[in-house]
Amino acid sequence: MTFQVVQNQQQPPPKQPQPDVREGLLTLRDATEADAAFVDRLTRETMTPYVQQTWQDPSEVAYYFLKNKFTPDGTRIVQFNGRDVGRLTLIHSHDEIFVDNIHVHPDFQGRGIGAAVLRQVISEARRDGRAVRLQCLRVNPAEHLYRRLGFLELDRNATHFFLRLPSRAPTRSPVIRVPRPHDPGPRELAALHPGVPFFILLKMDLQRRGLLLTPAALDAVQDPLYDYGRSYVIYGQGDQVRKNAPGPLLLRDGTSVLVLAGAQYNESYTVDYRDGRFLLYDGDEFIDEVDFTPRPDYYGKLTSNGVPMETIATARPQRLDINPYRYCHFWDGGNQCRYCAYFTDVKASSTLANGKFPRQVDPQDIYETVREALKEPGRFSQVMLTSGADPRGENTFDFEVDRQIEALQAIGRNFKTRRFASQLIGCGYDKAQLRRLHDETGLTTYCPDIEVWDPKLFDWICPGKAKWNGRDWWIRSALDAVDIFGPGNVYTNAVAGVEMAQPHGFKTVDEALASHFEACEFFAKNGVIYLSLVWIPWRGSQFHGQKQPPLEFYARLVKGLHDIRKAYGLKANNDDYRHCGNHGDSDLERLD
Amino acid sequence: MYDLPTELLNLLQNPKTTRTLATSAHDGTPDVVRRDALAVLPDGSLALPEELDSSQTSKNLVLAMWQDRRVALTIGNGNQAWHVVARPWRCVVAGPLFKQFLLTARAVDGPDADIAAVWILRPEAVRDDSVASQRAVELAQRPWAGAHMDCARFVRDAD
Numbered sequence: 001m002t003f004q005v006v007q008n009q010q011q012p013p014p015k016q017p018q019p020d021v022r023e024g025l026l027t028l029r030d031a032t033e034a035d036a037a038f039v040d041r042l043t044r045e046t047m048t049p050y051v052q053q054t055w056q057d058p059s060e061v062a063y064y065f066l067k068n069k070f071t072p073d074g075t076r077i078v079q080f081n082g083r084d085v086g087r088l089t090l091i092h093s094h095d096e097i098f099v100d101n102i103h104v105h106p107d108f109q110g111r112g113i114g115a116a117v118l119r120q121v122i123s124e125a126r127r128d129g130r131a132v133r134l135q136c137l138r139v140n141p142a143e144h145l146y147r148r149l150g151f152l153e154l155d156r157n158a159t160h161f162f163l164r165l166p167s168r169a170p171t172r173s174p175v176i177r178v179p180r181p182h183d184p185g186p187r188e189l190a191a192l193h194p195g196v197p198f199f200i201l202l203k204m205d206l207q208r209r210g211l212l213l214t215p216a217a218l219d220a221v222q223d224p225l226y227d228y229g230r231s232y233v234i235y236g237q238g239d240q241v242r243k244n245a246p247g248p249l250l251l252r253d254g255t256s257v258l259v260l261a262g263a264q265y266n267e268s269y270t271v272d273y274r275d276g277r278f279l280l281y282d283g284d285e286f287i288d289e290v291d292f293t294p295r296p297d298y299y300g301k302l303t304s305n306g307v308p309m310e311t312i313a314t315a316r317p318q319r320l321d322i323n324p325y326r327y328c329h330f331w332d333g334g335n336q337c338r339y340c341a342y343f344t345d346v347k348a349s350s351t352l353a354n355g356k357f358p359r360q361v362d363p364q365d366i367y368e369t370v371r372e373a374l375k376e377p378g379r380f381s382q383v384m385l386t387s388g389a390d391p392r393g394e395n396t397f398d399f400e401v402d403r404q405i406e407a408l409q410a411i412g413r414n415f416k417t418r419r420f421a422s423q424l425i426g427c428g429y430d431k432a433q434l435r436r437l438h439d440e441t442g443l444t445t446y447c448p449d450i451e452v453w454d455p456k457l458f459d460w461i462c463p464g465k466a467k468w469n470g471r472d473w474w475i476r477s478a479l480d481a482v483d484i485f486g487p488g489n490v491y492t493n494a495v496a497g498v499e500m501a502q503p504h505g506f507k508t509v510d511e512a513l514a515s516h517f518e519a520c521e522f523f524a525k526n527g528v529i530y531l532s533l534v535w536i537p538w539r540g541s542q543f544h545g546q547k548q549p550p551l552e553f554y555a556r557l558v559k560g561l562h563d564i565r566k567a568y569g570l571k572a573n574n575d576d577y578r579h580c581g582n583h584g585d586s587d588l589e590r591l592d
Numbered sequence: 593m594y595d596l597p598t599e600l601l602n603l604l605q606n607p608k609t610t611r612t613l614a615t616s617a618h619d620g621t622p623d624v625v626r627r628d629a630l631a632v633l634p635d636g637s638l639a640l641p642e643e644l645d646s647s648q649t650s651k652n653l654v655l656a657m658w659q660d661r662r663v664a665l666t667i668g669n670g671n672q673a674w675h676v677v678a679r680p681w682r683c684v685v686a687g688p689l690f691k692q693f694l695l696t697a698r699a700v701d702g703p704d705a706d707i708a709a710v711w712i713l714r715p716e717a718v719r720d721d722s723v724a725s726q727r728a729v730e731l732a733q734r735p736w737a738g739a740h741m742d743c744a745r746f747v748r749d750a751d
Contacts, residue, residue, distance in 0.1 A: 198658070199657070252682045252683070253682075254682075254683030293686060294688065317685045317686040318686060377691050377695055378690060378694035378706070379686060576645070578645075590650075591651050591655055592651075
């Protein structure tokens with residue numbers, strides 16, 4: 001057998017497969033977007049029998065395929081004699097290679113192709129002393145192959161085996177290990193940047209890297225005090241289970257941190273539970289005691305339409321988040337923002353809700369949920385509305401605006417006062433639409449997110465926003481809104497770090513920071529609060545697998561943004577530490 | 593965490609006890625406020641509800657937590673007085689403890705009373721700050737220093 005790795009080689013015309021891998025040419029090429037249909041079809045053809053044997057619930061089956069949907073990052077196409085016959089998806093970390101997916105088309109199984117591919121992975125891992133890890137469905141006979149190759153069972157649950165091939169000292173020529181460039185963590189950066197406290201740096205690093213729960217922590221968050229509802233939770237060694245998930249993480253200074261228990265991050269922190277306390281670790285290093293946001297009282301209750309209230313509004317420590325329209329039309333033509341995994345998240349939520357997750361939420365359900373939430377003393381001090389973009393209507397976004405007005409009016413029926421503490425994160429509306437939102441509802445703040453300041457990068461990263469109706473329109477909308485809602489009551493968010501996505505993004509941190517500071521200065525001059533949030537290359541987004549900037553970028557960014565806004569007398573009260581939890585720069589305002 | 597003495601715990605149960613908190617700002621400016629809602633929790637830590645995030649006290653508590661500084665409390669009633677040095681340990685913004693303090697505030701000050709956070713303070717040092725106690729200490733350590741010689745305990749009646 002000859003084995004070689006080639007880069008994006010043009011696919012030659014199909015040939016008849018050889019009977020055995022030893023008699024053919026086995027190659028790997030990097031996958032591209034054009035492979036999506038092949039890979040998704042392959043996944044279904046190879047896995048459907050095992051997935052259906054494992055789960056009877058169709059939503060579980062659907063979720064399996066959703067989670068294993070094709071992304072080009074880390075994926076290679078296995079070619080046998082020039083024909084695409086399989087896929088291999090790997091996730092690399094400094095101490096192991098995780099085989100996320102390996103599939104060989106049923107017509108080519110039993111020829112040694114899977115074993116040959118895995119041997120190549122093992123060989124690569126052993127060259128630099130890394131382990132190889134994978135998980136497989138218990139009903140999948142490939143388990144025998146893995147064990148034959150030397151994988152050992154780490155653990156098992158009702159559905160999966162968790163297998164690992166331990167690392168071994170290099171057996172070939174000695175490998176000179178080049179130390180990875182050191183990326184300073186929160187403690188080191190707090191010393192280097194005295195204006196940015198450890199807690200804020202830790203929060204941003206948690207947002208970047210995410211967290212895993214140990215089995216003990218996962219058990220502890222099943223307590224009714226923490227239970228935020230059924231979800232898919234990543235825990236232990238990165239295994240997935242369907243259990244009750246906790247709400248936002250809380251640091252000791254009260255800062256909330258939005259990290260998703262069901263999302264796969266890189267080199268995550270770990271939360272353990274011992275002696276009645278949640279303990280945060282980075283590897284083996286103890287970091288601090290943490291907590292999770294307590295479950296609000298309205299969770300678990302139903303509206304008069306029989307809808308679970310937690311599907312209408314989710315709770316942050318002091319804020320109700322409502323999504324009146326759970327669909328983003330930017331995704332229809334592939335115009336979604338390239339960092340966005342919103343639509344896949346919505347699909348996952350819909351699956352969890354067993355299909356009882358309509359695209360449009362009934363305003364009566366919104367009214368009743370807010371009414372119930374307000375019964376809990378002191379729990380909420382703000383309502384935030386957001387939804388997927390909908391450019392339809394006589395004027396662009398008319399449908400979306402109508403829907404937001406309906407939802408805001410439904411919320412407003414709960415209050416005696418004309419206005420109530422509220423934020424709408426929406427698209428860039430025209431002046432007449434903004435006037436309607438202001439005059440017909442109790443809305444207090446509006447936030448059309450610019451996402452990316454640089455004009456060329458805006459067009460590349462946010463094609464939907466570029467199409468409807470372009471960067472200048474979105475900026476104009478924010479400035480027009482200041483005339484209506486007042487200075488300091490209009491916000492815009494930037495997905496900080498995404499402007500360094502390659503191949504078109506900035507190459508240096510300094511260029512990226514300069515762009516943010518220019519944007520913040522421009523908006524601040526015009527009474528708009530420009531906030532940053534940490535970019536995460538979500539699985540399911542087009543940027544999955546891209547490299548995030550180092551934590552030091554975020555340290556410099558939040559200090560710079562905070563200083564600019566402070567100079568203009570702007571304070572982001574609506575996005576502070578207990579309401580939003582997404583912005584290190586507004587957390588710094590606690591001392592102002 | 594320092595275990596508070598029983599006398600101090602008893603004092604904290606008395607609603608007539610006066611409680612003050614001393615903090616300092618970034619530039620060292622001291623700030624002292626009366627906080628009669630200060631309470632002791634079952635684990636021996638102290639809980640301090642703060643009405644406003646924007647108060648100087650709240651800002652100084654955040655600063656103390658971020659810079660690992662300490663705050664001081666005085667707790668007194670009649671002849672009794674205690675001085676406590678504490679570390680701001682946690683800022684609670686939701687949950688059962690928060691709710692309990694909010695409801696207490698509303699029971700006392702009416703239904704519009706509000707709080708922004710409950711600060712958990714961990715005592716690290718405690719001193720009996722009553723004059724009698726301090727005098728006893730001084731007498732034991734420096735019996736002849738400081739006291740005025742015309743005090744009744746010194747001056748003999750005239751022959």
